[in-house]
Amino acid sequence: MSGERSAQTARPEEAEPPRRRRNAAQTRQVLLHVARIRFIRDGYAATTVRDIADDAGVNVALINRYFTSKEGLFEACLGMAVSDISRDTENVSLEQITVRMANKITAGTDEARLQDSLMMLLRTSGEERVNGMRREILLAVSQKLAAAGGRPVDDQALLRAQIMLGTALGITLLRSSLHLTPIDSADEQDLIGPLTDVINALLPRG
Amino acid sequence: MSGERSAQTARPEEAEPPRRRRNAAQTRQVLLHVARIRFIRDGYAATTVRDIADDAGVNVALINRYFTSKEGLFEACLGMAVSDISRDTENVSLEQITVRMANKITAGTDEARLQDSLMMLLRTSGEERVNGMRREILLAVSQKLAAAGGRPVDDQALLRAQIMLGTALGITLLRSSLHLTPIDSADEQDLIGPLTDVINALLPRG
DNA sequence: CGGCTAAGTAAGCAAGCATTTACATCTTTG
DNA sequence: CAAAGATGTAAATGCTTGCTTACTTAGCCG
Numbered sequence: 001m002s003g004e005r006s007a008q009t010a011r012p013e014e015a016e017p018p019r020r021r022r023n024a025a026q027t028r029q030v031l032l033h034v035a036r037i038r039f040i041r042d043g044y045a046a047t048t049v050r051d052i053a054d055d056a057g058v059n060v061a062l063i064n065r066y067f068t069s070k071e072g073l074f075e076a077c078l079g080m081a082v083s084d085i086s087r088d089t090e091n092v093s094l095e096q097i098t099v100r101m102a103n104k105i106t107a108g109t110d111e112a113r114l115q116d117s118l119m120m121l122l123r124t125s126g127e128e129r130v131n132g133m134r135r136e137i138l139l140a141v142s143q144k145l146a147a148a149g150g151r152p153v154d155d156q157a158l159l160r161a162q163i164m165l166g167t168a169l170g171i172t173l174l175r176s177s178l179h180l181t182p183i184d185s186a187d188e189q190d191l192i193g194p195l196t197d198v199i200n201a202l203l204p205r206g
Numbered sequence: 207m208s209g210e211r212s213a214q215t216a217r218p219e220e221a222e223p224p225r226r227r228r229n230a231a232q233t234r235q236v237l238l239h240v241a242r243i244r245f246i247r248d249g250y251a252a253t254t255v256r257d258i259a260d261d262a263g264v265n266v267a268l269i270n271r272y273f274t275s276k277e278g279l280f281e282a283c284l285g286m287a288v289s290d291i292s293r294d295t296e297n298v299s300l301e302q303i304t305v306r307m308a309n310k311i312t313a314g315t316d317e318a319r320l321q322d323s324l325m326m327l328l329r330t331s332g333e334e335r336v337n338g339m340r341r342e343i344l345l346a347v348s349q350k351l352a353a354a355g356g357r358p359v360d361d362q363a364l365l366r367a368q369i370m371l372g373t374a375l376g377i378t379l380l381r382s383s384l385h386l387t388p389i390d391s392a393d394e395q396d397l398i399g400p401l402t403d404v405i406n407a408l409l410p411r412g
Numbered sequence: 413c414g415g416c417t418a419a420g421t422a423a424g425c426a427a428g429c430a431t432t433t434a435c436a437t438c439t440t441t442g
Numbered sequence: 443c444a445a446a447g448a449t450g451t452a453a454a455t456g457c458t459t460g461c462t463t464a465c466t467t468a469g470c471c472g
Binding site for chain 1 (some may be wrong): 248249250251252328332337340341344345348361362364365366368369371372373374375376377379380383384385386387388389392396400401403404406407408
Binding site for chain 1 (some may be wrong): 448449450451452
């Protein structure tokens with residue numbers, strides 16, 4: 001590669017387009033990010049498009065330009081959450097499951113945000129389609145949990161896995177939404193013990 | 207009017223005031239009842255006072271007359287839920303706890319409505335005062351759970367009780383709000399087994 | 413009966429909502 | 443550079459919201 005592309009600050013990264021002050025893709029991302037936070041914290045109906053636009057520092061009309069409607073933006077956020085959850089529940093094995101679950105539940109706000117994705121799952125816009133998405137991903141996760149034992153997944157095993165899922169959901173709810181103490185201030189180590197007990201009680205080993 | 211009060215059907219019962227087509231107390235109750243359902247199903251912000259008034263078959267203005275505001279009506283509903291939960295968690299003992307929990311979770315819509323009360327706890331109007339109410343009752347319930355073992359309640363026991371509470375919350379959520387199968391269609395008998403295992407794993411016997 | 417108060421109603425108001433339109437400005441590209 | 447499309451903005455649209463006001467009617471008591 002003989003010729004550099006331009007005399008910009010530093011060298012432009014390979015797959016990184018040159019910085020623009022106007023950047024549709026980046027604006028889209030910012031909107032998604034701040035909308036997610038609002039939807040999780042305040043719910044769909046209580047969140048206004050102006051709130052979101054202000055948080056993002058952009059004009060309200062861009063929400064409709066990039067996501068068609070408030071509803072469209074919500075579905076995009078939910079889709080993100082579904083992807084995150086799918087990725088974070090790959091290759092679940094009984095050995096690591098406790099540690100990983102405790103880790104995900106207590107992970108800081110930095111990067112790992114499975115908690116947020118779970119809370120996003122509890123939000124609804126009233127549209128029937130999103131309810132379908134929610135049920136789908138929850139069913140998939142519980143099936144992965146049930147299959148972790150290595151035994152064939154019958155209805156009873158699935159029921160137990162869903163109770164386990166409910167536990168994870170409930171803990172996350174009590175922590176990040178209701179801020180109940182002492183569970184809200186428990187760290188990873190505090191949770192590993194009880195979680196191990198619950199998992200051993202619910203998920204039969206193959 | 208010397209004789210009987212009127213030629214109504216049957217005789218007016220003792221403690222039962224004569225039926226009036228206009229009855230403030232009854233209207234109040236109807237409003238509370240239908241509002242609760244709406245708040246639980248649709249959330250606070252997505253529920254309009256006109257929805258509630260229509261459900262109740264009364265005029266919108268009566269909501270403000272009897273409850274001052276939409277917010278006031280919500281708080282009344284939440285207060286009802288708190289009372290129900292307090293009453294339903296009296297005298298918890300480790301012996302009956304599993305059966306009672308399974309029973310309450312699966313109880314039909316007839317009378318026992320602990321599920322609804324729990325779901326009501328998850329709703330918020332944004333007012334800080336209601337968040338306080340929610341934390342209070344959740345803490346009280348988890349303390350009762352922790353004390354059921356008969357042992358002194360240290361922080362770890364409380365944490366475990368709160369995880370148990372989270373499980374109940376999560377199961378109820380997966381059932382009545384998300385309608386996830388097969389847990390949504392599980393009956394009391396189906397739940398007793400797994401619940402027993404979880405409770406034994408979480409609540410140390412004294 | 414006749415009036416008085418509690419209970420309920422209809423209509424409307426100001427504020428806030430999501431969305432659209434018409435316009436301005438930045439970036440790329442020929 | 444200059445045309446053109448991509449990106450962002452300001453303003454206004456038509457609804458819907460919670461709540462209030464002025465009014466009607468049912469129920470009670472002398």
